[in-house]
Amino acid sequence: MLDFWRTAAEDAHRPADSAQAVAALIARDPEALILAVDAGALVGTVIAGWDGWRCHLYRLAVAPAYRRQGVAGSLVEAAEERFRRLGGIRVDAMVLDENTAAHPAWRALGYQPQPEWSRWAKPLSVQ
Numbered sequence: 001m002l003d004f005w006r007t008a009a010e011d012a013h014r015p016a017d018s019a020q021a022v023a024a025l026i027a028r029d030p031e032a033l034i035l036a037v038d039a040g041a042l043v044g045t046v047i048a049g050w051d052g053w054r055c056h057l058y059r060l061a062v063a064p065a066y067r068r069q070g071v072a073g074s075l076v077e078a079a080e081e082r083f084r085r086l087g088g089i090r091v092d093a094m095v096l097d098e099n100t101a102a103h104p105a106w107r108a109l110g111y112q113p114q115p116e117w118s119r120w121a122k123p124l125s126v127q
Contacts, residue, residue: 004042009061010099015123034078036062036071044071048079055088076109
């Protein structure tokens with residue numbers, strides 16, 4: 001998974017991914033990690049986080065050779081279906097402003113930026 005993200009996803013402006021973080025995600029909510037697989041090879045991912053209140057999409061990534069073939073759309077559709085089953089009513093997606101290559105795909109899936117909101121972040125120190 002980590003190797004896949006290194007080649008298929010942007011990785012700017014975030015703490016480094018780790019095996020421990022992926023393991024914690026799977027332990028807490030195994031259905032949150034949605035994978036696209038072709039002939040046993042990982043070709044796409046999305047994390048469909050549900051906190052009981054809001055629906056969040058993270059780490060939408062598609063292998064370069066599989067882009068523009070509907071993989072991202074299928075992953076987002078699966079995530080949205082999961083949210084509907086859980087009772088979600090609104091989805092947000094974490095998309096960097098400077099990741100302009102991703103913007104057309106998100107728009108095609110019906111997502112729009114919300115200029116009136118900003119994401120505020122604070123790194124947590126590991127103790």
